[in-house]
Amino acid sequence: MIDIRDIKTRYSEIEKNIRDRYMNVDLKKIAEDMDKRSSLLAETEALRARRNETAAKMKGKLDPDARSRLIEEGKAIKEELGKKEAELAEIDRIFQEEARTIPNYYSPEAPVGKEDKDNLAIKFYGEPAKFTFKAKDHVQLGEELDILDFENGAKVSGQKFYYIKNKGVILQMALERYAMDIVLKHGFTPFITPDIAKEEILQGIGFNPRGAESNIYTLEGTGTCLVGTAEITLGGYYSGEIIDKKDLPIKMTGLSHCFRREAGGAGQYSKGLYRVHQFSKLEMFIYCLPEESDSFHKEILAIEEEIFQGLGIPYRIVDTATGDLGAPAYRKYDIEAWMPGRGDEGEYGEVTSTSNCTDYQARSLNIRYRDDDGKLKFVHMLNGTAMALSRAVVAIIENYQEEDGAIRIPQALVPYCGFEKIERK
RNA sequence: GGAGAGAUGUCCGAGAGGUCGAAGGAGCUGGACUCGAAAUCCAGUGUAGUGCCUAGCAUUACCGAGGGUUCGAAUCCCUCUCUCUCCGCCA
Secondary structure, rough: OOOOOHHOHHHHHHHHHHHHHOOOOOHHHHHHHHHHHHHHHHHHHHHHHHHHHHHOOOOOOOOOHHHHHHHHHHHHHHHHHHHHHHHHHHHHHHHHHHHHHHOOOOOOOOOOOOOOHHOEEEEEEEEOOOOOOOOOHHHHHHHHOEEEHHHHHHOOOOOOOOEEOOHHHOOOOOHHHHHHHHHHOOOOOOOOOOEEHHHHHHHHHHOOOOOOOOOOOEEEEOOOOEEEOOHHHHOOOOOEEEEEEHHEEEEEEEEEEEEEEOOOOOOHHOOOOOOOEEEEEEEEEEEEEEHHHHHHHHHHHHHHHHHHHHHHOOOEEOOHHHHOOOOOOEEEEEEEEEOOOOOOOOOOEEEEEEEOOOOOOHHHHHOOOOOOOOOOOEEEEEEEEEEEEHHHHHHHHHOOOOOOOEEEEHHHHHHHHHHOOOOOO
């Protein structure tokens, strides 16, 4: 969340921010509730001060009369205080909930616009492959090669579930390890994280576990959810902690399963592996000093590029428009890989996403460091996809398909796979 | 899942109804000593709010979390979470 004092000091800036992000947040109501809360808080504290004062008078010896008078006074204060505290708790609950809906500020350099069409393509790498034949999509290729099975996935688990089979399994494991090796080279500490996290952590990272639009599976009665990304478990890792300044930056990379409800996401563009309820992902995560977050954001993006360049997959980089930014993100870059089977003649499809969330998540999760001036400050937190396995598999299958429906393994993956081709049986 | 022990500041650790924002130590900061460093000595050092006559003062909250008892709770009671030990179960 943002610093709630900003509601007073940066009101118009927040208002503009909400507008540019095309979000629906009633800032006026929030500011009013904040005022109600402050005045109620002041009243409550004045009563507490009186209570303490009365109690303090009773520390020493007193004659019984004076003592019982003070006790009566204390009782009266206690009753009044009880009422005030209840009122305060209610308005505070409402206000806190509202305040969490205020998005992070966006970078002055981020393109302003309403939706993904306004995203700015800032770089193109590689030429989309030209096939001498009609390119197939990964669903057809995968099923023909018997490496993907959507039908039995649907039968056993429901729509948007799948089995990976045969050399497809090896390909996915090879990708995991390939990406891991590159990330480790850049000094990240590897993790395999839990696939379940508490709701408060989800909320702190900026996910809403509740509501019809939530993309999160909650585990009923447990206060926990299936994670949609290891960003949650890596970002929660230091929650409530004070990090030694000399330990920053902390660079972590985590492999987890990712679960997403994807309610309503169907159709041509989310077909097959592209949009599924469960996939594996290797995520990068950095905790750093505020002044360093911009450059680490670029570093994460560069690692993502290195990974896809190594695979020989054409891509473009997109600078995400304000209206398409997640609430915690200050700035976000996506890599969109060329997917020859997407749409009629191939299209770019998102394979990675990296966000600089500045101090927005750190404030909710209370993750700080002690600065040289002795003050505790919030760290900056960044995340980025190293490898979303399902989407990367789409890109590889479709880009490396041959006329007979076989798939060539990218050179960089051959040592990890132990074979050079996936062919029909 | 059952039984027991525990959770205190940046860290370790005392505390057992008013004298506790909390002993002591470590760390950190400043100073003395030193050519310099170490050691030693002296002093300072929690966080987050709020108000004001804003290098300060006052006040509120915070001793795992949430409730309760009480005029008054780190301290008593209840619930929960986590950690440790033992038992059960188990990949």
